Amino acid sequence: MRRYVYRFIRIFMEEVMKCNICGGVDTYVKKHKHMFIIKGEKIEFISFRRFCKKCNNLVYDATLDNEASLKAIEIYNNNYGIPKEKIIELRHSFKLSQSLFSKIIGCAKKTLISYEQGRSIPNDNYLILLKSLMKEPFIIKTLVDSNRNSFTDKEYQKIITSSSNLSDISFDANSYNGYTKLNKNKVYNMILYFANKGVLKTKLLKLMFYADFLFYKSSCNSITGLEYAKITYGPVPDNFESIISDCLKNNLISYDIIYKNDYENHNIKSKRKFNKNIFTKEELDILDKVNNFFKDYTSSEIVEYSHKEKAFTETEYYKNISYDYAFDIDIDK
Template sequence: MKNIMNTYIKETTTTFQINDTTIIVPGKRRFDATTNEPVFDYDLDNALLIEAGKKYRESIHFDGEKLIEFRKKHDLTQALFAKILGISRKTLISYEKNYAIPNNQNLKLIQSMIKDETLLEKMSTHFNAPLTYKEMEVIGNIRVEESMDEYSGFQAINEDILISLMLFFSDKGISQTRLQKAMFYSDFLNYKTTGTSLTGLYYRKFPFGPYSEALNKLTDDLIRLEKMTRKLDYLMVSQEKVNLDFLTEPQFEIVKKIKRYIQKNDAKAVSDDSHLHNGWIHTTDFEKISYEFAVDMLDDFLNCE
């Protein structure tokens, strides 16, 4: 922060963008006396951020207490409920204590489950204890054998490619919803043109579009390892430059096209678009989506400028 002797404090309004929602908060900020531009003040800025989070939660009718009530109503431990949601226990605790705000994807899932409790039973039946990425590594050979089918694009999980693509798509910041769709398109377009997926991930039909539990887990791992950082509670931002030399030229052109599409559309638009694909339309809720749907579902995407 600049020398406070060259600054002043005044009442103003500050605009926050949270999960595609604009929140305007009145309050005090510190300004540079020469340029009249805002300057960082931990106490003042943090108070505004807390108030913005409170107003946002009120606007979406979400509060950590509701989440706790729902979890306890169904006799779920934090560890088990976190696995059902595909998030870390630490992330769930931050939601319950109102320390953090769920990103669009997690928020839609939580709201859907609270509104329709049959979703909890469906999800619990299919994967009430999804593996973490590290657990997948421990049982490597079993995972590879399981993944070599139509639901992984006949490809074993490739950690280097997976992480490199995640960092590539998040260099300017990306929400979990848009990251999920960027990876989905990368895998399915590669399958369409080569007969195999890029990463070996499988995706399930979720209310907000194709979704990979492993990808969500790995995001938390990369943040913990400081390869990514979280901004405004819902944006993941890469902390490393990546080299995509492992991609062929046609593959690189495809992921660049996907990146342009992801960057110019918000999470809702990307999620809505994913609902138009046959893979999502013709798959039962929470079941794996077959890569065979890539054959006729993405021509428009391939041909767009």
């Protein structure tokens, strides 16, 4: 039996190493310059290949030929796709197994393994997905939520825990952002909410301050993750000018300057309906509460009101305001 196996291997090897052109069996190995075209890209490199001694043509050699194709894939992935090390690194950053990670990106486990081992090139869909995850790791939650039914509760919890740990690394939670990552969608929609019937800019900026700080008072998180600063007109979102100009660019609001008794009034009005689905019930309650409490306040009245807050009096001009002062704010009185 053993003899039979050895004979089989010898016949197999001899067949493999035989020249296809002249039938010669004397071969040698030398460095060879390759040119592969992969997905339209020219891949050139030098590696060892086997040749026929008699006619000098390439002879098929399973090991060397395989090494050459792996090299071609590696060069392609490094230059035009994603290096295999980066895919492994990405999966490790989420602390996920190959089974679970492949499920999230929607490919078979063996496909993911072949990417991680550099045996194949991710197709364009996976390439885009993997690159997006590298740039914006948080979209993993959206990916999972959009396909919630294919995960068990245990798997889902594992993914959510991993991705929330991720946020602790890349974002500095502190008392100036209310321990909350900036959520621009919530910023814009908060503006759409308060500017629904039109509101003066000065008043709008104070309403945002009260909403974020009062929510922090009840939950120890801000709604939007915005930082607020002290200026002459009271507490305002840091960089509010760029927030307003983003809203204008995205055609979310109209902005009119009205002159009244020598004063410039900057009137902001929503052009779209605010999306209440992105807020929790508790957040919506705070928005309503702030809106109702200040509904009859003019701009100068709300400025005056905000000037009495410790958040304002105990912060230096042009410095950011700590959310710790939220506990001294009370609009129930």
